Amino acid sequence: MTPNRAGPLAYWPSGGEVMSRRGPLGPGRALGLIGFLGGQAAACRTAHDAGGARYCANAVLELARAIVATDDWNRAAGAGQPQTVSLEALRSFIRDLSRRPYS
DSSP states (O other): OOSSOOSSOSEEEETTEEEETTEEEOHHHHHHHHHHHHHHHHHHHHTTOHHHHHHHHHHHHHHHHHHHHHHHHHHHHTOSOOOSSOOHHHHHHHHHHHHSOOO
16 A cells, blocks of 8 residues: 555545445445554554555545445435444544544
């Protein structure tokens, strides 16, 4: 994984689904990916790899925003599968990180 990002978003909400560059991610897979990327960010930080940690943390934030926006869209449209887990912790995480400068 490189800390030098090129191109558009890797994860985004679209029509009630979380999309990735490789196609749609189901809710379980998207939440699992957040756990994996968060673990990678922590491992990079432990290894004093600031660039890798920043890259993974930004990917987590991007994916979290896509998951929450997808849930909001589905609730407003009355469509899609309801989330089986509460996203309040994820919403709080986004609010906290969005207040801090990161790059």
